[in-house]
Amino acid sequence: MSVPPVRHIGPARLTAGLNRLPRLDFATHRNVHGPLPPLSVEDLVVLTTEIKLTGRGGAGFPFATKLRAVAQQAARRRAECHVVVNATEGEPGSWKDKMLLSRVPHLILDGALLAAHALGARSITIGVAEGGAGADYLSRALAERRMAVPTKVVVQPERFISGESGALVNGVNGRAPIPPGRKVLAAESGVDGRPTLLSNAETFAQLAVAARLGPAGYASVGIPQEPGTVLLSVGGSAAFPSVVEVPTGVRLMDVLRLCGGVIGPGVLVGGYHGAWIGQDAAMRAEVSRAGLKAVGGSLGAGIVLPLGEGTCPLGEAAQVAQYLAAQSAGQCGPCRTGLPDVADALATLANGMAGADAVAAVRRVADAVKGRGACAHPDGTARFVISTLEAFPADVAAHTQRGGCGNAVRGILPVPRAAAGRKLAVDWARCDGHGLCASVAPELIRLDGNGFPAFADSAVPEWLESSARRAVRRCPALALRLAAPAR
Structure with a gap:
């Protein structure tokens, strides 16, 4: 499991110690971060409310709300509960959870243990993707310490949708690791049908840092509305692909310069369910959910992919759309037939074969899948495709009027074809x-x-x-x- 270098702007928190060591074993981890204070569920709710901690897997749901819901469900039903860490990270271009697993796994385990102790959880389960060394890294970390709550690792297929919360719960429960056909809240019915606290690996690592720093210490960096730091996976045309820890509010351009990223015609922020922003937007964007939303982007899971110069934006996006169509669960009409239609329409436009009608055709099929899927995959794919049309008007015009832009598709956006x-x-x-x-x-x-x-x-x-x-x-x-x- 290859992981890019780690960089940071401002104080290193999740990445503390990694400037000197390739990995923090448990003894070094305790020396760097200090002891872990025991906290009650009320303490954790207050802490995560004050620091406004949200899930770092993409949706940005308030962690305190999840925590409170699980505690209430467990009390009402007099049921044991579970804690699940989502470290599957099935999206191409995302490296932050892989970095945490391989280099600072004890921060993830600390956060999970904090939550499990507070909730009186029966177990901790950590989901990782197959094909990497995530399970080996965790096994090594677990052997270095004693977990007071039974902890196991579950390996999921390395697919885009395997990281969806319902798909992970299905996999843990021994079912097909695909999103359920209807929305089921893990807080109500997760592992073994019991209340389950499920969040992303970075979220639990942030919880471990916040518990040690306290609300004021945690909020000493970042913006008041979204205090603390975030991990960004910077790739695409960047000369130095990296996982970068930054305080919220940092200029996106500062991150791109640190990694040698040339913007080119645009930057994809938030990953393949995110959105493109153009050069002007990238120049003024700040790294935060609100800051990227203000320029038409999305923080999502913290993926930043500058496109650079000399490649065909529509061709790059068409390859991603084809990948996303093949990665769906195929359990509802929008996925089974709608996403292949979206991919085909965008490929036709990218190939310059359909003239002015091609743009309308892409919009029509993309609009047809929105709001109709059994999970968020059709909506996210449609958002990516429509964003492509809106971010690259000159390229769209070249393809519809002249049959192409003259650039080859260089494969700047990562698409794992070998596993497809x-x-x-x-x-x-x-x-x-x-x-x-x-x-x-x-x-x-x-x-x-x-x-x-x-x-x-x-x-x-x-x-x-x-x-x-x-x-x-x-x-x-x-x-x-x-x-x-x-x-």
């Missing part, structure tokens, strides 16, 4: 344009103006593989196949 599964491919020497494949698998294949198959250059979603195989079998010319991803 198999793709449809056509042997054009064999294809006679019968069109049968499009009738067998309309969710995947459409016919172009000449009657030949067209489909997105992305992996076939898991739930559509059976349709893809049927289309391959039914092709009269044996021209269609399912190809393994390139290694």
Whole structure:
């Protein structure tokens, strides 16, 4: 599990000690951060209310509200409760939780233990993504200390939606790790159907720091409305990709300069469910939820991806849209058919094949999925795609009027193709344009103006593989196949 270097602006809190050591073992952790004070649930509610601690996984929900809800549910039902740490971090471009797991895991464990003690929780569960070393790092950390509350690690598939809270609860409970078909609050019914406090790894690490500093000490940096620090994963065109700890209120440009990031035509903030901001907005933006919202962006999970120069913005975004379509749970119409339509429409625009009508087509299919999904994935994908149209008007005009902008797609935005599964491919020497494949698998294949198959250059979603195989079998010319991803 490769993690970029750690940098900071202002005081290092979560990253304290990492300028000297690659990792803080438990003894060093205690020397750097000091003892952990025991706090009651009332103490924790007061503390997290005063410092305005919100979840750092993207949604920004108030931590004190979650804590209070779990305590109330447990008391009302006379039920034991659980604490779950979400360290799955399935989104490309996000590195902060991986950094915490590999370099300062005891801050995460401290925060989880604080909450578990206060709530009288039955267990602590930490969810990590497969394919990395997160479970190994945690096993090593757990071996260095004694956890007073039984603690286990659960490995989730490395998929974009695996980090959704309902998907993590399903995985912990032994079910398919996908979002449930209806909204279920973990505070009411989480692990084993019991009240569960679930939040992101950075949130628990921030809790551990705040418990030691107290409200006044914690709020001595940052802005009054959002005190403290945040972790940012800075990648994209940055010359020095890094996890950066900054006080809220710091100028985004200062962060980009620290990492050698060239803005180019825009910066994606908040990740693939976030939004693009242009050069002017990036120049005046401040790092906070309110500051980025004021310029049309989103802090989200703290992902900052400058695009740089010399790449095609629409082509970059089209690759991301194809990835997001393949990463959904496929359990509702907006995901099964809507997101592939969104990806296909944006790819058509990026390829310069549909003229002025292409923009309207992208907006139409993106608007059709908003507010209709079983989880937030369709809404987030639609927001990303619409933001792309609005952030790059000159590029959109070039593609609709001249067939393209003249730039290749350099792959500045990270898309993990190797793990994405198999793709449809056509042997054009064999294809006679019968069109049968499009009738067998309309969710995947459409016919172009000449009657030949067209489909997105992305992996076939898991739930559509059976349709893809049927289309391959039914092709009269044996021209269609399912190809393994390139290694």
